[in-house]
Amino acid sequence: MKTNNTNKQSVTVHDVARVAGVSKSTVSLVLRGSDKASDRAKEKVLKAIEETGYVYNREAAAMRSKSSDLVAIVINDLTNPYSANLAVALEKHIRELGLMATLVNTSENALTQTQIVAKLQEYRVKAFIICPTPNTQASWLNQLQKPHTQVVSIMRQVDGSQVPCVLPNNEMGAYNATKALMARGHKHIAFIGGDAAISDYHQRLAGFNKAAKEQVDIQTWVFNSTTNRHGGRLAMSECLAQVPQVESVVCFNDIVAYGVIEYLAEQNLKPGADIGVIGFDDLDDSKLMSVPLSTVKIDANDIAKAVCHILKNDTQEGLTQVPVELIERSS
Amino acid sequence: MKTNNTNKQSVTVHDVARVAGVSKSTVSLVLRGSDKASDRAKEKVLKAIEETGYVYNREAAAMRSKSSDLVAIVINDLTNPYSANLAVALEKHIRELGLMATLVNTSENALTQTQIVAKLQEYRVKAFIICPTPNTQASWLNQLQKPHTQVVSIMRQVDGSQVPCVLPNNEMGAYNATKALMARGHKHIAFIGGDAAISDYHQRLAGFNKAAKEQVDIQTWVFNSTTNRHGGRLAMSECLAQVPQVESVVCFNDIVAYGVIEYLAEQNLKPGADIGVIGFDDLDDSKLMSVPLSTVKIDANDIAKAVCHILKNDTQEGLTQVPVELIERSS
DNA sequence: AAGGTAAAATGGAACGTTCCAAGAATAATT
DNA sequence: AATTATTCTTGGAACGTTCCATTTTACCTT
Incomplete structure (x- = not known):
């Protein structure tokens, strides 16, 4: 029963509003799950979204509201099994926070790291979670931290850096x-x-x-x-x-x-x-x-949890040491 | 010598234009490396960018121009060493194409896959490179493909899907x-x-x-x-x-x-x-x-190259089989 | 039933960029 | 020197959303 208008211009809040018989503003309210919209309006809008095949334009939203939900996970070496494990755990926990995780790999190369991070800044990411490459400059890491950009360094400590850091003990x-x-x-x-x-x-x-x-x-x-x-x-x-x-x-x-x-x-x-x-x-x-x-x-999940705790509370506490556990098997 | 206005509102093209003594439009031209700007203007703008600490707002640009340079790499299981290898190779080659790669992991879960991809669509990604989870629906994969969204499936073939596919032989x-x-x-x-x-x-x-x-x-x-x-x-x-x-x-x-x-x-x-x-x-x-x-x-690089070839040429050819090589060692 | 209050809905402005049509400056031609 | 062709430059509109101030509607209370 979907109206097929895929070959037309993209569907916007205006279109949804027209179909639902409400205003653009109301549609926006519903989209963001505000409780200021009546149940009847919500229902109509949801149906209209379904009918029109509307997809939210997060770029436009981010631009207007000046806030992004993108969290960049910057990993030193994804081909290292432990790093990959950690990346996956981080991604999962960040998603559960309602944020969008994006993973990038720096291959232990400080130059690549600066280049990729610079590009990510153009996307106004909300937070950087970085496992820093060797030779990462503390000053570089520090200036990454801005009023609307959190930075957390993980697994490795950079001497002289001011950003919160999560390490295993x-x-x-x-x-x-x-x-x-x-x-x-x-x-x-x-x-x-x-x-x-x-x-x-x-x-x-x-x-x-x-x-x-x-x-x-x-x-x-x-x-x-x-x-x-x-x-x-x-x-x-x-x-x-x-x-x-x-x-x-x-x-x-x-x-x-x-x-x-x-x-x-x-x-x-x-x-x-x-x-x-x-x-x-x-x-x-x-x-x-x-x-x-x-x-x-x-435990990669413990690391991820500690990171998410810092993200949520926007705390600036310096060092979080995550407990580790000796597991004695046969060797 | 940098003007410190980091605590103010963010720096925009207007600010750069004012400092450089040119118009916003000229700044935009320079930013995009157009040859329609004179060398003198370019120089002035570049200096102004340096002075003001301007950072490009890609969300605003993407919204206006309706084109993004984000390429999503959707990997079934990043904890698998070969997948991680492949992801890293893809990321590198895509970056060399001047595009921005973002990596996500689906943990072989079809539901997670649909959820993540739906979220990525809100960012208007230019292309999806997907290593599909088991139980991926061909219809789902097909409808992902749109006028401004390329889809390439890699490593695994989904029966009945129409999207280009890159496989090792x-x-x-x-x-x-x-x-x-x-x-x-x-x-x-x-x-x-x-x-x-x-x-x-x-x-x-x-x-x-x-x-x-x-x-x-x-x-x-x-x-x-x-x-x-x-x-x-x-x-x-x-x-x-x-x-x-x-x-x-x-x-x-x-x-x-x-x-x-x-x-x-x-x-x-x-x-x-x-x-x-x-x-x-x-x-x-x-x-x-x-x-x-x-x-x-x-060779993960061969796979990545084949994928990039499809991305560049926007070809719709069905199946690309990448040659493999038997390496006889001691076992 | 009238008045008051709270809840819901709304139109216009704004975010920072690119596109476009048109103007200004420069170079080339006669 | 005047005209034409070419290269640069520019202001305003537009992209699709959210914010804000305001109006409309619904709900109570007396």
């Missing part, structure tokens, strides 16, 4: 993981993987060192690597070569742990039984591996 | 993979993993069967699974239990192959040496595994 996570290995009676423990250019790394390493220092007879080693599976494998091979007496390892994240486990398998060493392995993130795969991976879980 | 890929295994002299070959609800599955399986039928003494089996690492492991365990004489397997994709390899390692079987394994996709990790994975590479 990296130090606590690594501390707990290390203590758990010490509780197994292990005294030779290594920290494997991670990139010193990122703030996460230092926080996790700090937790590791803090735990180790609490007991006098603990020996530790650190082996850096690129933050991927291959890096984990290489670092673990180096570790075993240099420190054959190593009893267990704390990995920078699960992906690195996967590489570690892969190398152990090649050496006929069984994770958990022969060498303790604890990861960080708790990716979906981790619980499903042949030897389920022990890990420090960062 | 799944059948050819699986065919070549299977033939490569046959060339090793294998006669007992299984197809592992994949979900029958998705068009990919049937195309890849068809290629597998086609190759097997070309030689009289080939025996084949098919083991379905969920399309993840865990599924691959389960399917492979079932396969080995039921078909101990199996010599090699074609996997639905690399992720499934990872699960397969994991299970083989548990059974002390070496991929390539004991059992041939070929994947599909060529994820970054595949070349870096302890036994580098043989696989059928789907």
